[in-house]
Amino acid sequence: MPEEPLVLGIETSCDETGVGIVRGHTLLADALASSVDEHARFGGVVPEVASRAHLEAMVPTIRRALSDAGVTLHDVDAIAVTAGPGLAGALLVGVAGAKGLALAAEKPIYGVNHLAAHVAVDTLEHGPITEPAIALLVSGGHSSLLRVDDLTKGVEPMGATIDDAAGEAFDKVARLLGMPFPGGPVIDRAAREGVATIGFPRGLTATRDFAEHRFNFSFSGLKTAVARWVESREAAGEPLPINDVAASFQEAVCDVLTMKALDACRYTGINTLIIGGGVAANSRLRAMAEERAAKHGITVRVPRPKLCTDNGAMVAALGSHLVAAGAPPSRMDFPADSALGVGTIAV
Ligand code: KG4
Ligand code: ZN
Numbered sequence: 001m002p003e004e005p006l007v008l009g010i011e012t013s014c015d016e017t018g019v020g021i022v023r024g025h026t027l028l029a030d031a032l033a034s035s036v037d038e039h040a041r042f043g044g045v046v047p048e049v050a051s052r053a054h055l056e057a058m059v060p061t062i063r064r065a066l067s068d069a070g071v072t073l074h075d076v077d078a079i080a081v082t083a084g085p086g087l088a089g090a091l092l093v094g095v096a097g098a099k100g101l102a103l104a105a106e107k108p109i110y111g112v113n114h115l116a117a118h119v120a121v122d123t124l125e126h127g128p129i130t131e132p133a134i135a136l137l138v139s140g141g142h143s144s145l146l147r148v149d150d151l152t153k154g155v156e157p158m159g160a161t162i163d164d165a166a167g168e169a170f171d172k173v174a175r176l177l178g179m180p181f182p183g184g185p186v187i188d189r190a191a192r193e194g195v196a197t198i199g200f201p202r203g204l205t206a207t208r209d210f211a212e213h214r215f216n217f218s219f220s221g222l223k224t225a226v227a228r229w230v231e232s233r234e235a236a237g238e239p240l241p242i243n244d245v246a247a248s249f250q251e252a253v254c255d256v257l258t259m260k261a262l263d264a265c266r267y268t269g270i271n272t273l274i275i276g277g278g279v280a281a282n283s284r285l286r287a288m289a290e291e292r293a294a295k296h297g298i299t300v301r302v303p304r305p306k307l308c309t310d311n312g313a314m315v316a317a318l319g320s321h322l323v324a325a326g327a328p329p330s331r332m333d334f335p336a337d338s339a340l341g342v343g344t345i346a347v
Helices: 037-041 048-070 089-104 116-121 166-176 184-191 207-214 219-234 240-267 283-295 312-324
Strands: 006-011 017-024 026-034 080-084 111-113 135-137 143-150 154-162 272-277 299-303
Touching: 006 089, 006 116, 006 143, 006 272, 006 312, 017 048, 017 219, 026 048, 037 048, 048 089, 080 312, 089 111, 111 116, 111 166, 111 312, 116 135, 116 143, 116 272, 116 312, 135 240, 143 207, 143 240, 154 240, 166 184, 166 219, 166 240, 184 240, 184 283, 207 272, 207 299, 219 240, 240 283, 283 299
Parallel strands: 006 080, 080 111, 135 272, 272 299
Antiparallel strands: 006 017, 017 026, 135 143, 143 154
16 A cells, blocks of 8 residues: 555535545545535435435535546545444445445445544644544534544543534524524524623533533533523513524533533543534634633644535545555445444444
8 A cells, every 4th residue: 555545535424425535644625515405494404315415416526526636536545435323324325335436446445433534534634643632523413522542443432422412402502593504603603793691501510410421411401591591581572682692502512512621631631632523613612622722731633614514535534544554444245334333433
């Protein structure tokens, strides 16, 4: 294998058909087709709609990525694809497509973990990962704190959400404020026009939670608190300060995420924090993490917003990392695994 492998990555775990091409740690193409508009009126991703959209977008998106990178399939050293976790039908389209490509072009294939790919993508922005590191992974389906000693071998879960994921909380709160789906970017924008004046609860941060839930998250109580606050305002016939509610909700989420992530760094003595997943695109989370980490001598690595939300480049980045480490490719009969655990980096 060459030192700087050329890897094509395919991502179809949710509503984005992503095809990325990287050489080593260099991003050459990041083609994306999203079905998000088709789900908007349902207030969430509809699996069958997503699968069909992947099917239609797959070949054109692969073509676009190859053309953007100025390479042919023949030049590619390996193909990586998200094997899980995610929506079963959506994953299947990507896995079947990637296998077809690998067979036709006689290339090795790597079925990789979507969550680990959210961590690996930072290498495209900041170069090789400093290990060990703590990773805060916050997306629409997951919120976890992970210890990363060797990303090619596995990651160790330290904590996770016990109910809603952080992105899910953004989406649900946006919905109850009458904002469109996905809610994260809309709340982020609204919050910039508001002031965080309302003291919403910080889940699992009380002293009594410390023993069992030090590194776990809970956002469903926060979501309910926002709903009650909005209802009481409406019942009183008072106008709803939407921007202030958005800012206060966002402040509560970011406060808990950064507090627990930095606590995990202090607990393990690790001074690198990687933040990944769609919620890592949040402007307040990025600013708060930087500010608080600096006070503790901790380096925060968070990729640019476009690389935080689902994309193919992150899958290619993890594939490239595995190829460079000499990891064996996946067997051609590996399945799409909608419940793939975070401990399994490649199937
Ligand atoms: O990683 P991702 O693209 O897909 C999953 O793997 O789930 O994450 C999507 C989630 C959605 O819940 C979306 O609302 C949230 O990331 N999100 C944000 C922002 N941009 C996307 N949340 C807060 N602030 C943002 N700027
Ligand atoms: Zn994701």
